Amino acid sequence: MTDPLIAELRDEACKPLLERLVKKLKRGGPLTGVCQLRKLTETQRVRIKELTGSTSRGPDISVNLADFDGIIRNTGRFDSLQALVEATAGPIVNVxxxxxxxxxxxxxxxxxxxxxxxxxxxxxxxxxxxxxxxxxxxxxxxxxxxxxxxxxxxxxxxxxxxxxxxxxxxxxxxxxxxxxxxxxxxxxxxxxxxxxxxxxxxxxxxxxxxxxxxxxxxxxxIDELSVSALAMNLPAVGDSLSDKMLRQHHAGGMPCRLTFRHLRLHPPSFTLCTKSKSKDRLIYVCENPSVIAAASDRYRAQCKPLVCVEGNPNLACLNLLSLLTTAGYQLSYHGDFDWGGLRIASRIHKSFGFIPWQFNAVDHQKATHRCNHRNMRLLRPPKATAIWDPALAQSIDQSKIAIEEEFLIDDLLKDLCAG
Known part of the structure; x- marks a missing residue:
């Protein structure tokens, strides 16, 4: 059965008083001093005065908390006013x-x-x-x-x-x-x-x-099925699923796309004959898919081995390049003649090394003379360096224009015919 004092303090008429006492305890303050209650209804004033023994007159009530505490202690049912408030409102967290x-x-x-x-x-x-x-x-x-x-x-x-x-x-x-x-x-x-x-x-x-x-x-x-490597006519010699895919695409003269999952679970094998000539050790690498598409259209199965990094190479592409270079093959790289192209190329060079494929200062100067400057995109900072040919970065900087691989496809294709 609920204690009468608890029931009284929980009553709707005494709600303003209970809320003020709980708020004071939450702030960590003791229940002392005077509690001012304003804008009360007549019912609230009567009930609170009866409970607290307040002698205030008029619409507002001043409750002396020390006196109220004494009244509660004298009942013998609670050790203090705070004990009554906690029993009425439940555990109070000191904010x-x-x-x-x-x-x-x-x-x-x-x-x-x-x-x-x-x-x-x-x-x-x-x-x-x-x-x-x-x-x-x-x-x-x-x-x-x-x-x-x-x-x-x-x-x-x-x-x-x-x-x-x-x-x-x-x-x-x-x-x-x-x-x-x-x-x-x-x-x-x-x-x-x-x-x-x-x-x-x-x-x-x-x-x-x-x-x-x-x-x-x-x-x-993140997603091993959406990350992939694009390649064509690679010298796959193993029996894995990836080997078979590469050979089938080679027979059809088509580029082959291997997902990261293919390369992780079914890695291809690239065995290089120790007597292979230096030209047979080359794997050509381009930056843009348009180059590999054009090579497939023109040479099909007669195209030399070609890998496309498709911009900044993802892990599938890096994995594939690692398999090739570990087997003893040498990369021959070409990319865009701009700052982004140099940064991509530098990343590949630092990881695997490469022989420039029409990708040095002399090649850039030739390309610059052939291009119509009015139709070329201007270079966008920040600048980059070419660790395989420092003069290339200087030449690009002086030209002020970006020359993408798509402008040079005919020149690149001349090196890709294996026939």
Whole structure:
């Protein structure tokens, strides 16, 4: 049976008084002093005065909380006014104490995070940015325990990166026991992209394509079926599914597209005869699909081995180039004569090396003389270098124009006939 004092304080007429007392306790203050209650109805004034022993006159009531506390104690049913309020309203959280505890927990979190990355200036800066921006507090709904878990997982994952061509789901399952833990949109995935971006000193990607490329930059493939390599007439000699696909496409004079999954589960074999002449060791590599399409149209099965990186090469393409160069083949590369083309080429050169295929300063100057400058796209910064031929970058800079592979297809095709 409910205590009469509790029932009285819970009554609708006494609601203004109860709300004020609860609010005072939540702020961490003692139930002392005078509680002013204004704009009360006649019923509320009568009931509150009867309960508290207030002698106020007029429309407003002043409740002396010390006197009210004495009245409650004298009943012998509650030790204090605070005990009555807590019994009436239920457990009351001290907001100030909770806020102080929350602040202390976050301070501890940031201190521990800084200790874990103390030897990495880029990560220290990233932690500072996360703290200043408030992003982590927002996405974790101010739950420091959740944030600590995220930091622990993300820092452990960063120690494992980069990896060698791993599907995202496989990587997540191996490291976290949950294949979907790093799916797009999860807080852990978003935090990882922030850490990777900080490590690489680049902006956080906002588009799906940018996020995919950032994962690929550390060896992770988001979707192994949508990431693929485009090639034609490669010297496949094995019995895997990829080998058979390459040979069948070669027989039909058609380019072949191998997904990352093909290359991971059914890698092709490229065995190079030790007596092969240097020209037979070459694998031509172009930047744009229009080149491989034109080569297929003109030469079909008689086209020399050709790989297309399709712009900035993805992990499937890099995987394929690695298989070829590991087998002893030499890449011969051509790309766009612009800053983006040089950056792509430099990435390939640093990874595998290559022989320039009509892709040095002399070749650029010849191409510049043949092109109509009025119809050419102007160069877009930032500038880039050509580590295989520094003079090429100087020549491109002086020309002020970009010359794409499509303008030079006829010249490139002359080198691709194997007949």
């Amino acid at each position: 100030r104490e909770e806020r102080d505890a929350d602040s202390a927990a976050w301070e501890k979190l940031w201190d521990e995070a800084n200790q874990r990355v103390a030897d990495d200036d880029l990560m220290v800066r990233c932690v500072a940015d996360l703290r200043q921006s408030g992003w982590l507090k927002k996405v974790t709904k101010r739950e420091p325990s959740f944030a600590i878990e995220l930091f622990t997982q993300s820092f452990d994952l960063m120690k494992r990166l980069p990896v060698t061509s791993r599907p995202l789901a496989v990587f997540a399952a191996e490291c976290l026991g949950d294949a979907h833990a790093l799916d797009a949109g999860t807080i852990l995935s978003r935090l990882m992209l922030r850490l990777i971006a900080a490590k690489q000193q680049v902006d956080i990607p906002r588009r799906a394509s940018g996020r995919r490329r950032m994962w690929e930059s550390v060896g992770i493939v």
